Amino acid sequence: MAEVLVYVDHVDGAVRKPTLELLTLARRIGEPVAVALGNGAGDTAAVLAEHGAVKVLTHEAAEYADYLVVPKVDALQAAHEAVSPAAVLVPSSAEGKEIAARLALRLGSGIITDAVDLEAGDEGPVATQSVFAASFTTKSRVSKGTPVITVKPNSAAVEAAPAAGAVEALSVSFSAQATGTKVTGRTPRESTGRPELTEAAIVVSGGRGVNGAENFAIIEALADSLGAAVGASRAAVDAGWYPHTNQVGQTGKSVSPQLYIANGISGAIQHRAGMQTSKTIVAVNKDAEAPIFDLVDYGVVGDLFDVVPALTEEIKTRKG
Amino acid sequence: MSLRIVVTVKYVPDATGDRHFADDLTVDRDDVDGLLSELDEYAVEQALQISENSDDDVEITVLTVGPEDAKDALRKALSMGADKAIHVEDDDIHGTDAIGTSLVLAKAIEKAGYDLVISGMASTDGTMGVVPALLAERLGVPQVTLLSEVSVEDGTVKGRRDGDAASESLEASLPAVVSVTDQSGEARYPSFKGIMAAKKKPVESWDLSDLDLEAEEVGLEGAYTTVDGAAERPARTAGTIVKDEGEGGKQLAEFLAGQKFI
Ligand SMILES: Cc1cc2nc3c(=O)[nH]c(=O)nc-3n(C[C@H](O)[C@H](O)[C@H](O)COP(=O)(O)OP(=O)(O)OC[C@H]3O[C@@H](n4cnc5c(N)ncnc54)[C@H](O)[C@@H]3O)c2cc1C
Ligand SMILES: Cc1cc2nc3c(=O)[nH]c(=O)nc-3n(C[C@H](O)[C@H](O)[C@H](O)COP(=O)(O)OP(=O)(O)OC[C@H]3O[C@@H](n4cnc5c(N)ncnc54)[C@H](O)[C@@H]3O)c2cc1C
Numbered sequence: 001m002a003e004v005l006v007y008v009d010h011v012d013g014a015v016r017k018p019t020l021e022l023l024t025l026a027r028r029i030g031e032p033v034a035v036a037l038g039n040g041a042g043d044t045a046a047v048l049a050e051h052g053a054v055k056v057l058t059h060e061a062a063e064y065a066d067y068l069v070v071p072k073v074d075a076l077q078a079a080h081e082a083v084s085p086a087a088v089l090v091p092s093s094a095e096g097k098e099i100a101a102r103l104a105l106r107l108g109s110g111i112i113t114d115a116v117d118l119e120a121g122d123e124g125p126v127a128t129q130s131v132f133a134a135s136f137t138t139k140s141r142v143s144k145g146t147p148v149i150t151v152k153p154n155s156a157a158v159e160a161a162p163a164a165g166a167v168e169a170l171s172v173s174f175s176a177q178a179t180g181t182k183v184t185g186r187t188p189r190e191s192t193g194r195p196e197l198t199e200a201a202i203v204v205s206g207g208r209g210v211n212g213a214e215n216f217a218i219i220e221a222l223a224d225s226l227g228a229a230v231g232a233s234r235a236a237v238d239a240g241w242y243p244h245t246n247q248v249g250q251t252g253k254s255v256s257p258q259l260y261i262a263n264g265i266s267g268a269i270q271h272r273a274g275m276q277t278s279k280t281i282v283a284v285n286k287d288a289e290a291p292i293f294d295l296v297d298y299g300v301v302g303d304l305f306d307v308v309p310a311l312t313e314e315i316k317t318r319k320g
Numbered sequence: 321m322s323l324r325i326v327v328t329v330k331y332v333p334d335a336t337g338d339r340h341f342a343d344d345l346t347v348d349r350d351d352v353d354g355l356l357s358e359l360d361e362y363a364v365e366q367a368l369q370i371s372e373n374s375d376d377d378v379e380i381t382v383l384t385v386g387p388e389d390a391k392d393a394l395r396k397a398l399s400m401g402a403d404k405a406i407h408v409e410d411d412d413i414h415g416t417d418a419i420g421t422s423l424v425l426a427k428a429i430e431k432a433g434y435d436l437v438i439s440g441m442a443s444t445d446g447t448m449g450v451v452p453a454l455l456a457e458r459l460g461v462p463q464v465t466l467l468s469e470v471s472v473e474d475g476t477v478k479g480r481r482d483g484d485a486a487s488e489s490l491e492a493s494l495p496a497v498v499s500v501t502d503q504s505g506e507a508r509y510p511s512f513k514g515i516m517a518a519k520k521k522p523v524e525s526w527d528l529s530d531l532d533l534e535a536e537e538v539g540l541e542g543a544y545t546t547v548d549g550a551a552e553r554p555a556r557t558a559g560t561i562v563k564d565e566g567e568g569g570k571q572l573a574e575f576l577a578g579q580k581f582i
Binding site (some may be wrong): 011016018024040055067069070074093094095097098100101102103105106109111112113114126130131132133134135136137138139140141142143144145175180181182183184185186187191196202226244245250251258259269270273280281282284288293294295296297299300301302303307308309310311312313314318319 | 336337339340341345359382405417418419422441442444445447448449450452453454456457458460461462464465466482483484485486487488489490491492493496501502503509533542543545546547548549550551552553558559560561562563564565568569570571572573575577578579581582
């Protein structure tokens with residue numbers, strides 16, 4: 001069976017969930033070969049094997065952390081040469097898309113970004129994309145070269161499928177461009193202990209209606225009662241009430257959880273672009289005419305300062 | 321010293337309009353108003369600020385690849401304060417994908433001459449967020465992308481990239497390709513004076529032959545990707561909407577419990 005390269009997104013050896021989803025999708029079109037780069041690359045092998053990687057190609061070098069994007073492109077290109085895969089899959093993060101794009105260009109291949117589903121087709125893998133703020137669904141494929149496809153988080157359920165996961169050292173020689181953009185400083189983001197926004201099964205978001213940074217505590221309390229991640233609209237972020245890393249929408253994160261709860265958010269097209277593919281959508285808004293209500297499975301017209309704390313209490317009571 | 325900045329700007333269908341596909345599965349541009357992609361206004365703004373903070377002579381050229389109407393996007397950028405514009409227009413470009421678009425842009429950027437290319441973080445229609453990286457790869461220069469802060473001094477570009485796991489400080493020598501996010505600073509509104517001045521600024525039109533490109537290299541024919549189908553997402557079935565009369569929170573909890581979220 002044809003091999004499929006899967007780029008591994010990990011932090012010091014801890015593999016992030018979207019990569020495990022990619023391994024599941026990769027098995028529909030071939031045998032997954034994972035590529036793990038940088039500090040802790042070798043530590044990823046066990047979990048990758050458990051999820052179907054027949055082989056794990058690893059390479060550790062300081063360049064991956066010290067320079068932007070290009071060293072990873074060089075490595076994937078080396079992996080492509082070593083394996084001649086039927087496709088290359090990369091998680092759809094901002095960096096993932098840039099890596100995929102440069103790789104595609106070098107391979108003389110087309111690129112598809114932000115696939116939400118993937119299946120085998122007669123002429124290669126067929127990707128489903130959700131476009132125009134999720135108002136259209138398209139089917140596309142790469143018609144030249146090795147398909148390079150980036151896949152959004154939450155596009156497939158993670159399935160265990162134990163495989164050999166044989167670790168092999170990848171040999172990489174860095175290109176002249178590799179050291180072009182130096183990372184001169186790095187401030188890691190502090191962990192809140194809550195799930196990662198793009199990976200969470202439930203997202204609780206607050207918008208302009210939350211009316212102040214301090215009031216986000218009630219949004220957080222609801223999120224914590226559900227084990228959810230916290231999101232925010234751009235209006236709330238621009239007002240300085242919540243960090244930009246939590247922004248949901250076109251210029252923030254795109255989320256696709258099982259449940260999305262929008263509080264004090266009107267539902268502008270740019271916000272919808274980032275959450276419209278959520279399975280179940282719930283909104284609390286005092287304006288019965290707010291466009292968000294066109295999307296909801298369940299909506300409460302009311303003041304979030306009454307509804308949200310009451311909901312949190314009720315959830316706590318029910319959970320005992 | 322002088323600094324030549326090329327800002328790539330895209331003309332896109334208005335996101336608040338009713339966007340859809342034409343019969344050939346390309347974006348239908350006839351039925352929806354077009355405009356300068358809002359995220360490219362941030363790129364124009366940063367070019368203007370780099371110019372304002374520089375002791376050098378800075379020349380800002382805005383560049384678009386798009387149909388006839390795309391001139392509107394150039395006019396808007398010129399009225400914000402850019403110096404001149406280049407419009408690459410050719411019927412054969414219709415339906416070009418990201419790989420092809422980056423080819424046309426890279427050829428035009430090389431022909432125009434540049435020290436710095438500034439792009440938006442993503443277009444508001446394709447929203448791929450890949451063109452700046454593709455341009456850096458094609459031009460063989462550093463990519464300093466997704467910046468929420470950018471500055472240029474002594475032939476070096478510096479910036480801050482706020483990623484998922486960390487916030488990074490980046491640095492590269494010119495020439496380079498930069499892209500900026502909507503966190504980089506509000507874009508200015510064109511002044512009346514700016515709008516009047518824009519009418520007199522030069523707009524050059526280039527076609528494929530000006531860029532030594534063949535029709536087969538671009539358009540639907542040259543595309544590296546094929547769209548096989550596009551379907552409108554079925555409208556969501558109308559949800560239950562209740563008015564809070566003291567029980568809203570409890571009712572919502574009941575719904576969530578019914579859906580097994582609690
Ligand atoms: C290029 C571009 C990119 C953008 N990207 C994004 C993006 O990524 N994400 C994003 O979110 N936006 C984005 N926007 C902005 C977007 O257009 C909207 O301005 C934004 O989503 C509005 O946020 P909001 O819904 O919180 O605020 P508003 O539209 O002001 O809505 C606030 C809502 O809260 C309700 N409310 C007020 N008080 C209460 C209360 N006490 N209880 C209950 N309800 C209450 C109001 O009825 C109203 O519906 C973008 C815009 C542009 C131009
Ligand atoms: C819904 C949709 C989905 C698509 N999916 C794919 C796909 O999966 N694969 C594929 O190869 N193509 C795809 N395309 C085509 C692709 O969008 C265009 O070829 C496009 O010009 C490049 O991608 P982008 O618009 O997403 O740009 P992005 O990469 O998001 O744009 C980033 C920046 O590049 C600059 N830029 C982009 N285009 C131009 C331009 N024409 N003129 C000047 N500057 C520009 C701007 O500064 C912009 O801010 C898609 C198009 C649409 C409408």
